[in-house]
Amino acid sequence: RVLPPKKDYVTTTIDAEPLQNGTQTEEYIHNNQVPSIVSEVKTLTNLGDIHKYSESEYAIQVKRAMEPLPDVTTCAYLHVFWSGFCNQYYMFSGVLLMAETSNFTQILVHSIRWKDLFGTNQVLRHDLFFDVVHWNSYYPALPRFVDYNKSLYPDLDIPDPDDDKPTLNWNISDPFSNATKPVALGKKRTDAIMNFYDYTKHVDKGISTRKHSELLMMRGALRPHPAIRDIMNTFKRANNMTDIMVLHARIEPDMQKHPMCKEFKVLNISDNVEMLYEKYPEPPVSAVLIILNRAILEKEVTNPKNENYIATHNLKLFNEMISSGLWHGRVKVVEADSELVKQSEYQTYSKYCSLVGSIINFFLALDAEIFIGTKVSSYSTTVISYRFFREKKKNFFYLPSGLDWVTSPDITQPPRFAC
Secondary structure, eight states, rough: OSSSSSEEEEOOSSOOOOOOOOHHHHHHHHHHHHHHHHGEEEOOOSSSOEEEEEEEHHHHHHHHTTTOOOOOEEESSSOOOOSHHHHHHHHHHHHHHHHHTTTTEEEEEGGOOOEEEHHHHHHHHEEGGGGGHHTTTTTTTOEEEEEEOTTTTTTTOOOOHHHOOOOOOOOSHHHHHHOOTTTTEEESTHHHHHHHHHHHHHHHHTTSSSOOHHHIIIIIISOHHHHHHHHHHHHHHHHTTTTEEEEEOSSSSHHHHHHHTOOOOOOOHHHHHHHHHOOOOOSSSEEEEEOOHHHHHHHHHHHOOOOOOOHHHHHHHHHHHHOOOOOOTTBBBEEOOOHHTTTSSSSHHHHTHHHHHHHHHHHOOOOOOOOEEEETTTHHHHHHHHTTTTTTOOOOEEEEEEEEEETTTTTOOOOOOOO
């Protein structure tokens, strides 16, 4: 998707890995007339390496990159994603697993719909949020996302293919059993996420090896839309964030009430700070990004019947850190999330700031010098898994006993979520 507010914007590849067997890939594309931009995709290392994109040039690249190939099997996911960003990422991964298992090499981009939970609650097409031009450059190692073509896909009708909230109407009864153009993927709403859970369980137990497609995704094939990356880069430049630590402070009231894994929880943000100072007596970075849900915390604290003194303390200290920094003011403390998106000049993303804020937090965490999270969060463990396969090994869990380095040099696999 191409967004109108800004003529030119700055983007970057975030820890992207070069194409595997690049020569073979280009030869395949040439022989099969694949509308690829492999030679035009520049591989960089992190958010600090930036180059210019023109909105009009990107629009041309999107059109070329998503042109469907007529002689390969295209699938369309039957359902929409739900829940928070991390669970939606699991569903996305599950869709890719199902497509790969069935040898479907193209996915209709309109059928991959992310939910703006805690915001508009609408479901929105994948290419509004992620860089499909870059993703499709990995074809055939990864399935291509393609645009709707009525003549190629007569079993499906999309009244307005350009809508950010596309409606998919199947022209055939029981599409999962009967549709062929495109093939319908995912009989049940839970199929995608259960496929992902089963796959990760087998990998963790050594029954299966990690798929090359997943490693490509973790190492850079999946990255935000260029406009979202522009928001991220602008944020980093504005705060002089040359290197950052990300603290996922999961201390909100819902975590206080959550019954699982109580023995691993740290619910007082003062304890997090003390752990940082104990591990790093001197500042290890120029800035600390704290990820937490301010809205939930403020709602609890401002409730007239509030007796949650830990939440009150956490909000007070969090605000003090934003104001005064850490390490006696030598390290700036910032927050991103939905408020950052609301303040950007991209009106479309301001509207869907809840989902976009989650995407920004996730990818800023991947790019950080140091990540500190919690064992009781699937979000923290997912971030650490990505970082592990990007060779970013300064990853810690905060526990009641202190910081635990979970990706030390002797570790061969990232920690799995077990709560």
